[in-house]
Amino acid sequence: MSLASAVEAAPILRGPLDFPESPLSRSLRQPLMLGLFLSLQDIRVSNAPSTSSWTYDYNAAIVQKADALGFDLAFSRTQWLPKGGYDGEASLDSFVALGAMAATTKNILLISTLHVLYGPWHPLHIAKIGSTFDHISKGRWGINIVTGHRAIEHEMFGWNQIDHDRRYEMAGELFDVLHRLWSDTENYSYEGRLSPWKIKDGYITPKPLYGRPVLVTATGSEAGIGFAARHSDLLFITSPGGAHIDSALETLPDHIANIKTQARLLGREVKTVINPIIVSRPTEAEAQAYARSIVDNKPPPSQTGFGQHGYASDAVAWKGRNDARHKQGLGLGGNIEIIGTPEQVVEQLAGLKKAGIDGVQLGFYDFAPDFDYFAESTLPLLKEAGLRL
Numbered sequence: 382m383s384l385a386s387a388v389e390a391a392p393i394l395r396g397p398l399d400f401p402e403s404p405l406s407r408s409l410r411q412p413l414m415l416g417l418f419l420s421l422q423d424i425r426v427s428n429a430p431s432t433s434s435w436t437y438d439y440n441a442a443i444v445q446k447a448d449a450l451g452f453d454l455a456f457s458r459t460q461w462l463p464k465g466g467y468d469g470e471a472s473l474d475s476f477v478a479l480g481a482m483a484a485t486t487k488n489i490l491l492i493s494t495l496h497v498l499y500g501p502w503h504p505l506h507i508a509k510i511g512s513t514f515d516h517i518s519k520g521r522w523g524i525n526i527v528t529g530h531r532a533i534e535h536e537m538f539g540w541n542q543i544d545h546d547r548r549y550e551m552a553g554e555l556f557d558v559l560h561r562l563w564s565d566t567e568n569y570s571y572e573g574r575l576s577p578w579k580i581k582d583g584y585i586t587p588k589p590l591y592g593r594p595v596l597v598t599a600t601g602s603e604a605g606i607g608f609a610a611r612h613s614d615l616l617f618i619t620s621p622g623g624a625h626i627d628s629a630l631e632t633l634p635d636h637i638a639n640i641k642t643q644a645r646l647l648g649r650e651v652k653t654v655i656n657p658i659i660v661s662r663p664t665e666a667e668a669q670a671y672a673r674s675i676v677d678n679k680p681p682p683s684q685t686g687f688g689q690h691g692y693a694s695d696a697v698a699w700k701g702r703n704d705a706r707h708k709q710g711l712g713l714g715g716n717i718e719i720i721g722t723p724e725q726v727v728e729q730l731a732g733l734k735k736a737g738i739d740g741v742q743l744g745f746y747d748f749a750p751d752f753d754y755f756a757e758s759t760l761p762l763l764k765e766a767g768l769r770l
């Protein structure tokens with residue numbers, strides 16, 4: 382068979398949202414999808430006491446608990462930083478670690494971050510590994526597609542950073558091909574136009590259970606939103622108005638409307654998910670004191686600290702956080718900060734839902750105990766408020 386290069390004409394193929402019985406469709410029947418933003422990476426936000434750990438066992442235990450509590454989604458990031466990382470000890474690869482959690486969970490969606498252009502990965506590898514995780518998890522596994530916003534990471538892989546919008550064009554070609562590999566019932570051949578790989582008579586079995594794995598894009602740029610409108614089910618978004626809940630609530634509706642419109646122009650639905658950090662205690666004074674203790678115990682700014690500007694980035698998504706507090710490294714960690722009593726937390730989550738958000742992936746400073754507190758004190762209130770079934 383001769384090598385074809387007709388990817389532009391590739392139709393948009395069916396995904397998990399086209400199957401009412403898929404785990405993703407089931408999760409999206411919740412009024413507000415509930416997820417966790419795990420940290421499989423040692424990030425020293427503060428020296429205030431914390432049990433949080435990058436290790437597999439720490440995070441797997443949290444995900445098992447979340448699964449039992451009916452949470453919809455667990456996600457973690459992956460980064461490729463030189464020695465010292467973000468002044469931390471170590472980080473695990475979330476492609477592998479979240480995939481492994483499929484074996485010890487039942488219902489929760491597991492979203493692994495993958496830098497799809499690095500290597501470059503051969504599409505056959507991503508298609509085959511993706512199908513394998515899809516079958517192990519019974520349709521609960523997905524990819525958070527990222528293209529690499531830090532020049533230093535591209536250099537680690539042996540080239541200069543690829544231009545921002547060009548990266549999404551390359552990812553577009555790659556995912557058109559992946560859709561073919563996940564769906565074609567005959568051998569498939571293709572020669573990369575934008576990337577240096579070829580496929581001759583490629584074939585992937587088993588086919589994913591619901592068309593393809595769940596696909597997510599974490600972006601705020603027009604090029605990224607254009608890519609996600611065609612290829613993704615979920616968009617991990619950021620607040621254009623920065624971390625404060627009020628400015629986030631003001632700026633999110635227009636941002637979300639733009640995303641949904643772009644997808645609808647292609648005849649598709651995409652859902653939006655944002656990542657707040659929850660700092661909660663029984664009284665408002667205690668919650669504020671907890672938030673202050675995190676900020677007051679920040680390590681001195683360093684070139685390579687988390688949230689500092691030591692590693693150059695061309696990401697558009699986080700530009701909303703260019704306020705003075707974040708520039709001084711005084712943020713609490715999440716994209717939005719939700720601080721307060723359990724009732725106040727529910728009120729702010731309801732505000733996000735009203736602004737058009739379909740789901741949240743929650744982070745906690747002292748992850749395991751703060752998550753336990755949320756589960757005991759706030760989850761029942763979310764049900765009472767009609768945000769959870």
Ligand SMILES: Cc1cc2nc3c(=O)[nH]c(=O)nc-3n(C[C@H](O)[C@H](O)[C@H](O)COP(=O)(O)O)c2cc1C
Binds near residue numbers: 457656696699
């Ligand atoms: C919720 C969320 C999670 C992200 N996780 C990662 C990650 O794990 N690794 C990474 O390199 N970038 C990650 N990013 C950053 C995106 O890759 C970065 O913003 C990228 O440049 C895409 O943004 P843009 O299209 O807005 O420029 C994440 C972004 C968001 C919003």
